Amino acid sequence: MTLLRRLIPLLLLVLHSACIQLPEVGNAAPPSDAGPSPETPDGGSPADTESPTITAISPRHDSTQVAIDSQIRLTFSEPMDISSVQISIAPLVLFSALAWSNGNAVVTFQPASPFAQNTAYTILVDGKDRSGNPLAERKAFSFSTTGPAPDTTPPTVLQATPGHGALGIARAASITVMFSEPMDKAAAQTAFAIISPPGFNSGVFDWNGAGTEMTFNPDVDFPYGTDVTWRVSTTAKDLSHNALETTVTSTFRVIRTNTVTIDFDPMTSGSAASPDYWRQTHYYSIETVGDNALNAQYRLLIGFKTDILPESLTTITHGALKWHITGQRGIPFSALGKLLLERVYIGDEIALSPADGTIPASKVQYESAPIGLPIIITDSSPIATRISDVTSFVNLDWKDRHSRGSKRSQFRLRFEFPSNNNNANDCLQTDESAAPKLAELEVSYEYP
Structure with a gap:
């Protein structure tokens, strides 16, 4: 009993010292038989419940x-x-x-x-x-x-093709806009529009590698002679999202077209027979291609003066020779082979035959070498106007006008074989009484 009384004060001192090491919890400590504190693992160090920062x-x-x-x-x-x-x-x-x-x-x-x-x-x-x-x-x-100072400069349009007010632009032309700096492509494309004529905003955009040139190619060609107006609005932006300084509008005119019909030139038109090709008049009466009962070959020259065409034309898009045939004798296509339409140039007129019986200069003209390959005219019945596409011939003649000093297109018609020597007529003819015009040349061209 005396020993127990001596141990009680020492035990109380130990318990008091342990309590001051614990954090305050607001309530009295649990009874000694309540087990370990929930904040201490098995009575060891306190658990870490503090979030890191x-x-x-x-x-x-x-x-x-x-x-x-x-x-x-x-x-x-x-x-x-x-x-x-x-x-x-x-x-x-x-x-x-x-x-x-x-x-x-x-x-x-x-x-x-x-x-x-x-x-x-x-x-x-x-x-x-x-x-x-x-x-x-x-x-x-x-x-x-860090970096360079932010870009606050608005982009501008430096130039455009076709230029504003340009004339004679091709129907299939694309529109190119050059900006002062690389652009936000999507924004620039959205800002672009063809505002006149309507219906031409479907197409394909293309850009140069630097992102400074935008090209628009419409899906369909513009109509002839149309004034095309396009616009790039200020919704166009550069890569720093600066808006275009001002809306840009431009207009150009598409190339125009025209078609003319040219009558044959009597001075360079008419037929003559071999071997000398005598001809004593420039009047159109009855013209023949083929052979006759004397087995002589007839050749026909048909010429046109093209000075009605304007110097400003840019290209000849179509040329059609209309030769009016009014009769046929015999079977020329079977007897004489292919009918050849040749490009020639004989000058300003067919030489008329002299009265002294010497060989006429017209022989050289009728037998002159053709310029290039011929066009083959096939047989077709009934007898009617033969229309031949001579676009390439007319274009070449137009290009040669300066070297010749003359605006002309001239053609020669002859069969492949001069005669079948059967002493019979095998020929095609044009009679002035049935066809007032020997031939016509229809020409379509483009001009600014």
Whole structure:
């Protein structure tokens, strides 16, 4: 009993000393038989329930003019469970592997390639400490990189093709707009429109490599002679989102077309028979191609003066020779072979035969070498006007007008074989009484 009384004060002192090491909980300590405290694992150190925080970040939050090759460094308030740490950045950047230090309380990483200039970035961080407590407080940090001064200069249109007021533009023309700087292609295309005539905004856009030239090719050709007006509005923007300085409108005129019908030229038209090709008049009466009962070959020259065509024409799109046939004798296509339509040039008139019986100069004209390959005229019945496409011939003659000093197209008709020597007529004829015009030349052309 005496020993027990001596031990009681010592036991109370020990218990008092343990209680001051514990955190305050607001209520009296539990009875001695209530078991270990819930905040202490089996009566050991207190459990970690405090969330970690980010105590430092480099670059600092909201910093500007950050070097584009900077590394990112995050310092946590305590060691982290590195498998739980997730770090993302927007805009997206690829980073090197995370490098942990200071007992997994500091992480450092660097972009695989430099950050973009003049760009704002946001870093999002999440994770847990080693006790599983989630990161608390600020988890998002921002900074912006250094770079040249921001582009605030509005783009302009330097030039366009076709130019404003241009005339004689091809129907299939595309429109090219040259800007002063690289453009936001989608915005520039949306800002472009053909406002007149309607119905031509369907097409294909193309750009040069620098992004400064936009070309629009409509799906359909413009009508002849149309005034085309297009526009690029201020919704067009450059790569820095600066709007076009002012709306640009331009107009050009599409090439025009015309068709003329030219009557034959009596001075360079008419037929004559071999071997000497005598001809004593320029009057049109009865003209023949083929042979006669004397087995002589008839050749027919048909000429046209094309001075009605304007010097300003850009191209001849079609030429049609209309030869009016009024009769046929015998079977010329069977007897004499192919009917050849040849391009020739004999000058300003057919030479008339002299009265003294000498060989006429017309022989050289009727037998002159053809210029280029002939056109084959096939047999067709009944007898009617033969229409032959002579576009290439007329174009070549127009190109030769300056070297010749004359605007003319001239043709020669002859059968492949001069005669079948059967002492019978095998020929085609044009009679003035049935066809007032020996032939006509229809020419279509384009001009500004």
